[in-house]
Amino acid sequence: MQMMSLNGEVMRCSSCAIRHRAVCGALSEDELAAINAIARQRIVKAGETILNADEEITFFANIVAGSVKLTKIMADGRQQIVGLQFAPDFLGRAFRERSPYFAEAATDVELCVFPKKEFERLLSEKPGFEMRLFQDTLNELDAARDWMLLLGRKTASEKVASFLEMIARRSPMIGCAHTAEQAGVSFHLPLTRSDIADYLGLTIETVSRQIGKLKSAGIVELHATREVSVTDMDGLRAAASSEA
């Protein structure tokens, strides 16, 4: 039994998978009806572009399912992933005309899209909503700074271990976790080797070699190239900060 919004449309939000974890969680029932009225679903296949760098921003979105990579690209083709977002993250740069980066679906993605104008109006009318987005932004900034330490100062093996540890830790939220076998965590990697390399500031070859080392060290197992089991989480954590 679904609620109806004022204009008679089905109230999708009430059955939304990320209803309580997304920014919308800061909204009341009435406000939710308002946002429901302007929201549209959009499915993006893995590898497709969501927003180009320098493209005019016309919408914002919640990630309902899947993974999105935010990438910076240099004139000569070198690229760096500067943000990785999963459900229920918010996607978009408020208060700016053009996108400062390239947003692409890393896996198949389901978005809940809001037109820019209406969303910004809602934002200015609901201080609690803006505060929630502000807090999310601060968390993203903290994450970006953690990643700066990784990019600037960690070795290749620490980088790869840190990445796998991060995915393992977040896999239940990301929705890529398999039923936890035995003691370890198992999950499907949301990124290709090439994406991992672009996220860590390495080459694919180095990523592959370092994953190989973790495998021979008995810290992880690979069932397929993108199916990982962490068999020694403590060992992985140690490898991530080189305390071993």
Place this chain on the structure above:
Amino acid sequence: MQMMSLNGEVMRCSSCAIRHRAVCGALSEDELAAINAIARQRIVKAGETILNADEEITFFANIVAGSVKLTKIMADGRQQIVGLQFAPDFLGRAFRERSPYFAEAATDVELCVFPKKEFERLLSEKPGFEMRLFQDTLNELDAARDWMLLLGRKTASEKVASFLEMIARRSPMIGCAHTAEQAGVSFHLPLTRSDIADYLGLTIETVSRQIGKLKSAGIVELHATREVSVTDMDGLRAAASSEA
């Protein structure tokens, strides 16, 4: 002739050097009086700690003059500067109990300090004020992501050129600019070689060598180790993104 606040104190804000550029710019005269009442000046000498990592946050501040570095440090001593802030930037991490990084004065610094509680109350009562801080945070996030591209994908010479270009561009705002001689820009470096290395993810030796190369290429001149003149700004920009 200075204004008096309600409690009779001198209204310092009205003569503040960063009055119109700092977050306080979002406040009305009344609100300014309120914040003036809780603000205190604090002078920090170069090299002194403003806030330790994991230390409980008890205050926020505006940087009135000087440069502050935000640093992440690993257990084995490796460190990475994850943010560099200048007047009139805002200093502090709202909505969090403990500081996610170490904040240290890079040069002598003058701060305008607000106690946490009062500041947060003001923040929640004045939506415009919170929005202003939100916008500043988004800009910091953009800057952090630009730096991630630098850390992950640029070469040592590109990193050093990018850094000098950034300082040259911002030197008028930072207050380290000398009267512009001839065509070029001259300024005082707000960081030591060691700090520059920690900001770029390099060693001091590499930083020194790359600055040397820019000097022999006729792009910059060094009057003293920290006194720089950019004689070929286009050349510097080209070296920063390797389009040359």
Place this chain on the structure above:
DNA sequence: CGCGGATTTGAACTGAATCAATCGACGTGG
């Protein structure tokens, strides 16, 4: 079953780190 992109593996190379002096500016005290 075979094709094509993704991944792994190997060998050689190189950019930046490391190790090691030396230099220079500045403040202190003889």
Place this chain on the structure above:
DNA sequence: CCACGTCGATTGATTCAGTTCAAATCCGCG
């Protein structure tokens, strides 16, 4: 006024982690 010590910066020689170039090999999929 100059020798001395300190700290930051430069310069040089060597090493090594990670890249580059070049083949295999592995899957996923029609």
